[in-house]
Amino acid sequence: MNNSFGRYLPGKGFIYNFDPRAKIVVAILYLVLIFFVHHFIDMAVITIPIIFVYIFTYKKVIPLLSLMRFPALIAGIIFLVNIYVIRENDVHESKYHADLFLAFTKFKENNFGISILSLNKSIAIFW
Structure with a gap:
């Protein structure tokens, strides 16, 4: 794998x-700040200051996109795992950002989906 x-x-x-x-x-x-991201x-x-510093230092955007390929793959895998791990009943019972929960599939007892908060944190860890 030829990534940087x-x-x-x-x-x-x-x-x-x-x-x-x-x-x-x-x-x-x-x-440390990544773990305080809620929105x-x-x-x-x-993220924006890091991107500006990178572009200002290297003056190229294409290498930045190639650097983002691997973290995007990992974020996508974490997104798929979160879809099947988080249950709607658990979110509504704990009342933890229940208004931000997106239900994707509906079964009899378990509604699967993902909260925007967990999606945001999974992306923020790698970007």
């Missing part, structure tokens, strides 16, 4: 001149 997910990408941008400790602190801060707008606030 998790690899060092050499270049000459302003990011390469930053202090390595500062880059580690910012990376840890972003990882799509929060995810955009966290």
Whole structure:
């Protein structure tokens, strides 16, 4: 598999001149902030600066899209798992964002679907 997910990408941008400790602190801060995302707008606030820095550093969009291919695959797998793991009855009984729950299939006792919150978190972890 020829992807650059998790690899060092050499270049000459302003990011390469930053202090390595500062880059580690910012990376840890972003990882922590991902777990506080509850809405799509929060995810955009966290994601857009990263995309701008990448494009400003490399000045190319195509490599960014190739970097997003593997995380998109993992997010799709997590999405499919969440569809069959989360039950509508559990969501409505716990009253945890029941208004954001999307039921996809309806069986006699178990309605399967996914909440927008869990979909958002599964995507935000990889992007």
